[in-house]
Amino acid sequence: MENLTVRYGHHTALEDVTVRFDAGQFSAIIGPNGAGKSTLLKTMVGLLPDPDHNVRFDEGHEAKNCIAYVPQQQTLDWAFPVTVWDVAMMGRTGRLGWLHWPSKKDREIVASALKETGVYELRNRHIGALSGGQRQRVLLARMLARRGHLLLLDEPLTGVDAHTQEQLMALLRREADKGRAVVMVTHDLEQARNWCDHLVLINKRVIADGTPQQVYTPHNIEATFSSSFLGVGHE
Numbered sequence: 001m002e003n004l005t006v007r008y009g010h011h012t013a014l015e016d017v018t019v020r021f022d023a024g025q026f027s028a029i030i031g032p033n034g035a036g037k038s039t040l041l042k043t044m045v046g047l048l049p050d051p052d053h054n055v056r057f058d059e060g061h062e063a064k065n066c067i068a069y070v071p072q073q074q075t076l077d078w079a080f081p082v083t084v085w086d087v088a089m090m091g092r093t094g095r096l097g098w099l100h101w102p103s104k105k106d107r108e109i110v111a112s113a114l115k116e117t118g119v120y121e122l123r124n125r126h127i128g129a130l131s132g133g134q135r136q137r138v139l140l141a142r143m144l145a146r147r148g149h150l151l152l153l154d155e156p157l158t159g160v161d162a163h164t165q166e167q168l169m170a171l172l173r174r175e176a177d178k179g180r181a182v183v184m185v186t187h188d189l190e191q192a193r194n195w196c197d198h199l200v201l202i203n204k205r206v207i208a209d210g211t212p213q214q215v216y217t218p219h220n221i222e223a224t225f226s227s228s229f230l231g232v233g234h235e
């Protein structure tokens with residue numbers, strides 16, 4: 001994205017953001033509450049308008065079909081009457097269109113995604129009857145089932161226990177190593193430093209962008225987080 005500015009009415013959520021996410025890279029977007037991290041992902045997914053086309057995708061990838069998006073868990077309606085299997089299958093139906101009956105191959109992909117995230121045994125369970133960590137795994141299974149080129153995840157480890165967090169980070173690392181571009185919003189600086197090869201510190205503007213070694217300096221951390229305490233620095 002190049003020189004991306006996003007406003008909600010009079011409030012500027014992102015200002016002049018230029019950043020590039022590459023295939024094969026595991027990127028973390030880090031910043032305080034209200035920094036514009038979700039706004040950045042939503043603009044990439046196309047959930048927010050981008051009238052000046054500041055977000056661009058490499059030629060050869062049809063943007064709509066290449067993105068797999070994991071929104072923040074609390075933004076979804078978990079009372080919706082569907083099973084774990086149905087939610088994972090939504091990763092496929094997005095590609096096929098709603099009227100297309102899933103093929104054997106689709107069912108195989110969904111089963112493998114559920115196994116990889118450790119919720120295959122729960123496949124017939126209603127999503128309302130899952131714990132927070134199980135829900136997060138189901139959302140990741142839906143993402144894997146999509147077989148996208150660009151994986152966008154908004155705080156995917158919220159509510160997940162420490163051991164499982166490591167497993168899921170390893171899973172995302174593998175997806176990047178397979179050649180996908182993985183972009184994750186997180187509040188966990190340590191985890192980002194351990195697993196990601198690209199960090200973007202953001203607070204409405206990009207504060208730093210590069211390898212963990214380049215980005216992770218006391219000066220950059222201070223510049224990203226200090227002004228936001230108690231909302232100072234936001235309109």
Ligand SMILES: Nc1ncnc2c1ncn2[C@@H]1O[C@H](COP(=O)(O)OP(=O)(O)OP(=O)(O)O)[C@@H](O)[C@H]1O
Pocket residue numbers: 008011012013031032033034035036037038039040234
């Ligand atoms: N629909 C909306 N209408 C108006 N303002 C919004 C809307 N969505 C977000 N904002 C504002 O835009 C700013 C950026 O919000 P965003 O959700 O992108 O932040 P974030 O970095 O993801 O925060 P968090 O870490 O708390 O999830 C915030 O000040 C927020 O209040």
